[in-house]
Amino acid sequence: MSVLVENGRVVWIRPTAEEGPVPSEVRVIDAGGSTIVPGMVDAHSHVTLPGGSHWIDRAFDAPEELLDVAEHNGDLLGQAGVRWARDVGSPAAVDAADGQRRALALRVRDRWQKDPTRPRMRAAGTWLAHSGVLPAGLTVEADEGPQLLAAATKQLEDGADFLKLYLDGPKKEEAPWSTEDVRAVAELAHGRGAQVTAHSGTLVGARVGIEAGIDSLEHGFELDSDAAAQMARQGTFLVSTLALFRSWASFAETTTLPRFVEDEGRQRVARRRERAIESVGLAHHAGVRIATGTDFGGGSLRANHLAWEVESLVEAGLKPWEALASATVRGGELLGEPEAGRIHEGGPADFFLVHGNPLNDPTALWRVWKVAWRPDPRAATL
Numbered sequence: 001m002s003v004l005v006e007n008g009r010v011v012w013i014r015p016t017a018e019e020g021p022v023p024s025e026v027r028v029i030d031a032g033g034s035t036i037v038p039g040m041v042d043a044h045s046h047v048t049l050p051g052g053s054h055w056i057d058r059a060f061d062a063p064e065e066l067l068d069v070a071e072h073n074g075d076l077l078g079q080a081g082v083r084w085a086r087d088v089g090s091p092a093a094v095d096a097a098d099g100q101r102r103a104l105a106l107r108v109r110d111r112w113q114k115d116p117t118r119p120r121m122r123a124a125g126t127w128l129a130h131s132g133v134l135p136a137g138l139t140v141e142a143d144e145g146p147q148l149l150a151a152a153t154k155q156l157e158d159g160a161d162f163l164k165l166y167l168d169g170p171k172k173e174e175a176p177w178s179t180e181d182v183r184a185v186a187e188l189a190h191g192r193g194a195q196v197t198a199h200s201g202t203l204v205g206a207r208v209g210i211e212a213g214i215d216s217l218e219h220g221f222e223l224d225s226d227a228a229a230q231m232a233r234q235g236t237f238l239v240s241t242l243a244l245f246r247s248w249a250s251f252a253e254t255t256t257l258p259r260f261v262e263d264e265g266r267q268r269v270a271r272r273r274e275r276a277i278e279s280v281g282l283a284h285h286a287g288v289r290i291a292t293g294t295d296f297g298g299g300s301l302r303a304n305h306l307a308w309e310v311e312s313l314v315e316a317g318l319k320p321w322e323a324l325a326s327a328t329v330r331g332g333e334l335l336g337e338p339e340a341g342r343i344h345e346g347g348p349a350d351f352f353l354v355h356g357n358p359l360n361d362p363t364a365l366w367r368v369w370k371v372a373w374r375p376d377p378r379a380a381t382l
């Protein structure tokens, strides 16, 4: 196949034998032997955070440092073929421009919006969580419904594209808020054209989120078949982040951190991984739309690891082409961006080239050769 690109748009896609005459000023790139893949969507990312084995500590680094981290992550995302980053939580800091304290990722989003070679971004603002769940100072804490609603309102006023709730509570067997409290947040957001998503590590929290009518669950590490069936009926998305467990398992070899190295820690990771794979499998069988996330930054993965999650989805029972769809078109559906994760004539030239066939081998996504939207403004045929 050949693709003609002009000013960042796809003019045509044709069999190479039917290209017809190509004007002499067109720059021809010989991409022989590679596969054209739509730019991917990392539907669960934290662009201001670096990830790695001390991922939570790094969230307390200075805001200027985290803004630098975001620029590095922007490079890594692009080089890995990721066009869209959906940021599901960042630390807040005072912005010198107006003296207002707001989520750092909103600043990154606004900066990247002006540069078509940077990742396209949607940002949730800061995490909204019950006290006693995540380290103090990282999240906006709200223990009661009215506080939660006020905190949600503030995030939207700050310019968040959607809201991120943390549906794990201080007690594992209880959700942090009632269904009514979460429903009020969903209604507020929907009334302003915004979505609500939630971190979901437990079944009890997942049930509250689904019942309350939020738009998606992140992780969904403990779903059952009833929860999955209701998600499918309502159109609730699941954003999978299974590669986390592969990353943590690797830390048994590459760190000396006791919680990864010691037998008990290894077994805990293995058990949670098995349950999480089962959950994604149940969701897939129920027909839930699954988008794909790395959780880079907010977890231990790095910004160029989305291929690892596609591999993990195949392990959970998706066919390779279904897992690729999760990382492309399903992510676009979650964002409400009909052009994200697709290639078509007249659409943006948001594609990249890999070696191998990702329709039957997800590891092909690691072998990126060229990314069409990265700096190179000259028109080209491929």
Ligand SMILES: [Zn+2]
Residues within 6 Å of the ligand: 044, 045, 046, 088, 295, 298, 299
């Ligand atoms: Zn996360």
